[in-house]
Amino acid sequence: MRARTGSKPHRRPAADDDKPGLAARKTAARLLSAVIDTRTSLDALTDNEHGHPQYLALEPRDRALVRAILVSALRHRNTIASLIESRLERPLPANAHALSHVLHVGAAQILFLDVPDSAAVDLAVAQAKDDPRTRRFSALVNGVLRNLARRKERSLPAALAATRDAPKWFDARLQAAYGTERAGAILAAHRLEAPVDFTVKSDAGKWAGLLGGRVLPGGSVRLDRLPDAVTALPGFEEGAWWVQDAAAALPARLLGNIENLDVADLCAAPGGKTAQLAQAGARVTAVDQSANRLKRLAGNLERLGLTAEIVQADLMQWQPPRLFDAILLDAPCSSTGTVRRHPDVPWTKTPEDIARLAELQRRLAEQAAGWVKPGGTLVFSNCSLDPAEGEQLVAALLAARQDLVLSPIAPEEIPGAERFVTAEGHLRTTPETGGEDAMSLHDVDGFFAARLKRL
Template sequence: MRQGGRVAGKPSSHRSDSAPPAPGLAARQAAARLLAAVVDAHTPLDGLTDNEHGHPQYRALDGRDRALVRAILVTALRHRMTIAGLLSRRLEKPLPANATTLSHILHVAAAQVLFLDVPDSAAVDLAVTHAKADPRTARFSGLVNGVLRALARAKDVELPQALATTDDAPEWFGDRLRKAYGSETAHAILAAHRIEAPVDFTVKADPALWAERFGGIVLPTGTVRVERLPAAVIELPGFAEGAWWVQDAAAALPAGLFGDITGKRVADLCAAPGGKTAQLVLAGAKVTAVDTSKSRLTRLRQNLDRLGMNAEVVQSDLFDYTPAELFDAVLLDAPCSSTGTVRRHPDVPWTKTPADIGKLADLQRRLLQRAVTLVKPGGRIIFSNCSLDPLEGEDLHRTFLTEAKDIIDDPIRLDEIPGIASFVTPQGTLRTTPAGFDLGNPALSGLDGFFAARLRRTS
């Protein structure tokens, strides 16, 4: 497709300074700016789109445009390689390496044309206006127009084939999944990442009642699941009363692996935002929640207050934390690469690198070495994280056991929690992936990727 734009600098190629901005242009400009921050600067999307502390260009928008920006970004990241492939077919030659702004404008528009309920004409026209308004891309406005209009004409034929033959992930991420799980399971995981995750609730009591109220189902593990939220979380029945909290079904599993903890002193390390703390309290434990982040602990306290629960809350770096008395049990849900949460956070593969995974695995190993010293002899330690990478899970667990003194494996049994048999590995650890837990409906199936192992201190 030939470049069809006017020469940069000619008056007719730019809107007049006195003309009002095109409706919707600010949202597209913000989406392109934030997409650049994710892809080029590896900035997490949640921080950029935080309503109080997010990117200024995002916070300047009204609520409706903010929602549109998030929808565009999630879609553009979820289908980034498919979009890139379809765009490249319409270019006579690849875009220059330094044409990142132009690339982001095209991706933002293509996400709307291919996947969102936005009229093709509106998406294309705003992309052309966007290109003309930026001196770096003004001379490419004709190219933007031609490429996107050709994409809109061909999408019904080409999009299904592109989705069937493309893995929507950076090459490094797909390679690691294939190495860990094999080609078939890796492909299934990547396919699941394209589908928005369902919403899961841990309820205090009567899951069937809450499933009926939310129009959802009860999973075999006791979690209540809905395909889509019927309203904003704070507007749902039971929120103000503290009857439940939002928590992925996989994230709810580790806290249930202690057995009976009624009356026992249990430490939840790296505890914020507090979903597992709440589970431990609900199970009857005397819980100490430890986290290094003051702001995250503030959120944990707010969550516990809403739920009507009490726990000792301690702000401390785990390496500096020394309790007055050792605990009966310890849960370490360690900070990780979060590659198990890509369905919810499609920016993760684009903001993390293999080097990050290595550094995080080393941090987890050191945190686990510290955590096992906080439990009494005979006490259990649950180690877990939401990574799909064996370096942070299976490999770490195996290496730790060969090096640790006075720590033995305490394998998880198939029947400990209803519904977990398919997640328990032959080694007695727990592994979930987005490709598992097929419920017949892709929008209701799957789990976050999670790893959990149970250990016991001998002396």
């Protein structure tokens, strides 16, 4: 479709300043630019206290719309791009980033959100006219999006089937680790909204009934959709449960019976695993570098009626006053196992980031290993799908530390999650769906964990 060029610049009508919904769409395009062009975290941009100024200037309803647009645009970025490109006579100019973002914001609403097509198109055109960089392409925006709206019932299913919604580098690493078919299943899962899981302190059946969910293998309670206000759910004020993906709840269980043991939770905030360890009867020391995140951890523990010694420290500088019977190190990572919840991750991370984070994790694990008593246990975990941050890292750690040996995980230790135990005795969960049954855990975040014993 050809853009009309050569027309004289014109000033947009003043009324456009107040056009309902325009500010939200402009914000969505601005934030999409920040994610794609400058690799800025979506969570940081949409934080309700410290987020992007344009986002914070919106009313709560518009903030929710902006986030819904961005999540859909990122989950289906390559599908949207293919549908837009098929409606152009020639590719967009290489430097037409602003125009691309306007089109993606409009297409995300037309294809994946409950927004009237006419409103999505009209607001995208108004947005294009509002920006000097895109003003001369307003007719193109109108034509492409109207064509997309008219033909979406036929063209969208075919585009979804033919497209892998991930950057090429990310898809290639998944295929190298899991094979083409399984990598495709993981990418398909990344298009879906993740369920919300709760770890309950007791009586999972009772709380499943009260929350309107179901009990998963392992005892977590699952709701298929995140409610508007978690804090308004039954049991929140009394501290009966906390939000925690069922896969994230597995590493702490690998420590076994820790009642009355000294256990350290390293990189502990926001505290889901700390709560698990305290609930299991351990004397917990929770360590994290971030003062703000530790405040959140302390608040969570207070709500739950659980206690832990809280320490703010850089783990590379910290010297604990004593050795621990067991340590759980849930290390900072690329977060590629949480793409369903954070669809910006593949677009904001790079292979170089994975290599850098893997080196940081290795150093942290070596440091933590020295704080475990002889005969004690170190569980290393993270929410990455990449072997460089998992299997390869543990192999390098064991080669460097002669005082550590692998303590293989037995499938029967984690009923319902047996299929996630590898031949080497590691835990490796992945988010693809399919083949679900009541006795097996499915549809979880990607997680890795290895259990090590200090000699």
